[in-house]
Amino acid sequence: MRVKVLFATVAQVIFFILLSQGADAVVRWLNLPIPGTILGILVLFALLELKVIRLDWIELGSKWLLAEMLLFFIPATVGIINYKSLVVHQGLSIALVILLSTLAVMLCAGLTGQWLSARQGEGGGRS
Amino acid sequence: MIASVFWLACTVAVYLLSKRLYRRFPRICLTPLIVTPAILIVAILVLDVPYDTYEGGAGFLSDLVAPATIALAVTLYKHISEMKRDAFAIVISVGLGAVAAIVTTIALSRLFGLQASIVDSLAPRSATTPIAMSISSRIGGLPTITAVATLVTGVMSMVMGPLVVKAFRIRSPLARGVLFGTSSHSSGVSKALEYGASTGSIAAVAMMVTAFVTLTFAPWIASWFQ
Numbered sequence: 443m444r445v446k447v448l449f450a451t452v453a454q455v456i457f458f459i460l461l462s463q464g465a466d467a468v469v470r471w472l473n474l475p476i477p478g479t480i481l482g483i484l485v486l487f488a489l490l491e492l493k494v495i496r497l498d499w500i501e502l503g504s505k506w507l508l509a510e511m512l513l514f515f516i517p518a519t520v521g522i523i524n525y526k527s528l529v530v531h532q533g534l535s536i537a538l539v540i541l542l543s544t545l546a547v548m549l550c551a552g553l554t555g556q557w558l559s560a561r562q563g564e565g566g567g568r569s
Numbered sequence: 570m571i572a573s574v575f576w577l578a579c580t581v582a583v584y585l586l587s588k589r590l591y592r593r594f595p596r597i598c599l600t601p602l603i604v605t606p607a608i609l610i611v612a613i614l615v616l617d618v619p620y621d622t623y624e625g626g627a628g629f630l631s632d633l634v635a636p637a638t639i640a641l642a643v644t645l646y647k648h649i650s651e652m653k654r655d656a657f658a659i660v661i662s663v664g665l666g667a668v669a670a671i672v673t674t675i676a677l678s679r680l681f682g683l684q685a686s687i688v689d690s691l692a693p694r695s696a697t698t699p700i701a702m703s704i705s706s707r708i709g710g711l712p713t714i715t716a717v718a719t720l721v722t723g724v725m726s727m728v729m730g731p732l733v734v735k736a737f738r739i740r741s742p743l744a745r746g747v748l749f750g751t752s753s754h755s756s757g758v759s760k761a762l763e764y765g766a767s768t769g770s771i772a773a774v775a776m777m778v779t780a781f782v783t784l785t786f787a788p789w790i791a792s793w794f795q
Binding site for chain 1: 580581584601602605606609610613614620623624627628630631632633634635636637638639640641642643644645646647649655657658659661662663665666667669670673674677678681682683687691694695698699700702703704707711712713714716717718720721722725726729730733734737739740741743744745746747748751752753755775780781784
């Protein structure tokens with residue numbers, strides 16, 4: 443049983459790899475102004491909504507890819523060692539920018555969301 | 570060749586071990602987001618290995634970023650019903666948040682005198698990492714800096730998010746979901762899930778909407794400041 447799940451996962455991951463290469467090829471060929479991954483998301487989402495592809499055909503593969511997403515970014519993150527002087531000289535300013543901006547985003551999105559959902563609540567929607 | 574295989578295996582091993590460590594001791598400072606790159610960076614610096622040698626092996630993992638990004642279509646499909654129910658409130662609050670992310674990042678970076686390529690690297694960092702990286706390279710940023718900035722954003726929000734929720738009495742699942750999903754992509758989604766399944770779904774939808782909003786507006790807003 444576990445072998446079966448493993449094979450299904452591998453096959454589905456290969457499907458995602460092929461889809462991503464196909465999407466890249468189409469973007470290059472048609473000179474589209476969006477990244478191949480976005481085209482891939484839109485096409486796959488449409489195929490799922492139109493029931494051309496059933497969720498259980500690709501669910502195992504997508505679960506694995508999403509669960510291990512962090513692993514795939516490790517090489518890019520480790521690349522920061524090429525920017526030692528940037529980290530030393532501007533690391534603190536960069537961290538401060540990220541901190542303040544993240545706070546601003548949280549307040550902006552959170553308070554707007556709170557206000558809009560309270561208004562809907564008054565109108566008899568869900569709380 | 571041997572070095573390549575070694576660094577690939579090493580990256581996977583460190584990743585798996587740090588996930589185990591976190592399961593045992595679930596503290597934010599021990600999240601695999603921090604521990605995995607930190608251990609590898611120390612190893613590379615101590616052994617004095619050139620980054621290209623490391624990348625030659627471990628870089629294979631980067632090839633899975635694009636397929637994993639497309640797998641987000643499944644996330645979108647599974648949570649789209651939340652979106653349909655509250656489309657207006659979600660789109661407005663996420664849209665404002667995502668635009669605020671870009672504008673405040675650029676304005677603050679300018680204020681602190683950061684150079685243009687760094688500003689462009691930081692601007693898309695509220696979007697999910699793969700999309701943030703591809704936007705960054707399109708607008709003249711450095712994808713590596715974006716990857717790190719996105720990661721730092723995720724870690725900071727796991728600490729700050731619950732404090733903001735408490736201090737500003739943000740109670741509705743919708744508001745909490747958009748707060749986490751808009752500010753900090755998949756880290757935010759996992760934090761939002763701690764408040765409940767519905768908050769998590771809203772956060773997942775918010776993460777996707779943020780990706781699309783950032784993709785649409787970041788190049789445009791970045792061009793105002795040039």
